[in-house]
Amino acid sequence: MKIIKLSAIDSTNSFLKEMASNSVLENYTIVVTDSQVNGRGQQGSVWVSEPYKNLIFSVFVRFSDLDISKRRYLNFAVSLSIYQVLTALEIPKVTIKWPNDILAVNKKICGVLVENSLKGAKIASSVIGIGLNVNQTVFPKHLEKASSLKLIRPKPYNLEEILDLLILKLKEKIAVLESDHFETLEKDYLHVLHKKNIPTMFKDSKNALFMGVIRGISIDGKLQVEVEDETILEFGIKEISLL
Incomplete structure (x- = not known):
């Protein structure tokens, strides 16, 4: 595992995708930044984050035999990784809002962007971008549904420690995925899916x-x-x- 730390960058996903296209990356190469000035979310949305307060990183993951038809299970694995780390940190009322936003007390605290590189009908590799609001306590007015770990459970958080926990859990869930335990991932994901079975x-x-x-x-x-x-x-x- 290789960690690349940057003080500022447009997008960790874009940076890591560019690296992957120009070189052979070690599996679980990570790019983490203190400040992301052009963060990307799902379907072209923008991820806004205060510098030095939050955890912004992307992970390169290589797969040996993951069919494109199984891509939803990759999403389940990534979302569950974050969910389980946050519950271990005793963050209350954590849920996964489809497809992969993480909520706590009905406020968004984490966004995920998974971008896959294909080889035929297989996912050859993925760049998994994660933005987790950690120590930020003030958000723009148009982000009234945003929150952070510190706002929800007030205490100082160490970004590097949380990064280590997330990578460890992500590796664990990717191993479940590559062992073809798809039903386990789906069951666990649906169990914590926001508003499931609620009108x-x-x-x-x-x-x-x-x-x-x-x-x-x-x-x-x-x-x-x-x-x-x-x-x-x-x-x-x-x-x-x-x-």
């Missing part, structure tokens, strides 16, 4: 509101929602939001 108001991509109940995740990673007529509808990222 919830949703908004679709046309801004139409409807009531539904999250029932699961489809084989291609879409959110399965049961609506009032008991039909199960499937939604991709940015096609639905929880209110």
Whole structure:
């Protein structure tokens, strides 16, 4: 495992992807930065983070035989890694909001961006970007749903110690994935999925509101929602939001 520490960078994911395209990287090469000025989230969204207060890093993971059809289990593994570290740190009411946001007390404290490199029908490698709000206590007004470990459970946190815990747990969950224990990952993920089996108001991509109940995740990673007529509808990222 190799750790590259940078004081400031546009995006740790972009930096690591560029490295991977130009050289043979050691498995679990990590890029971590004190300040990220152009952080990327899901579907082109922006990740905002105060310098020196939070944990911002990306991990390069190489796979020997992971079919692209199993990519949702990779997402489960990454999300569960973060979830289990935070619960071990005694952060209360942690849940995973589909697909891979991490909430605590219904506030977003962590975002994940997984970018895969394919070889045929296989995932050859992934760059896993994680932004965890740790010691930041003030957020922009437009991020009213954002929070941090320090706001939720007030105490100082050591960023390097949390990074070590996250990498250790990520390796553990990737090992479960590569051992083909897909049902275990899915069961554990659904057990802590935010709003699962709870009647919830949703908004679709046309801004139409409807009531539904999250029932699961489809084989291609879409959110399965049961609506009032008991039909199960499937939604991709940015096609639905929880209110």
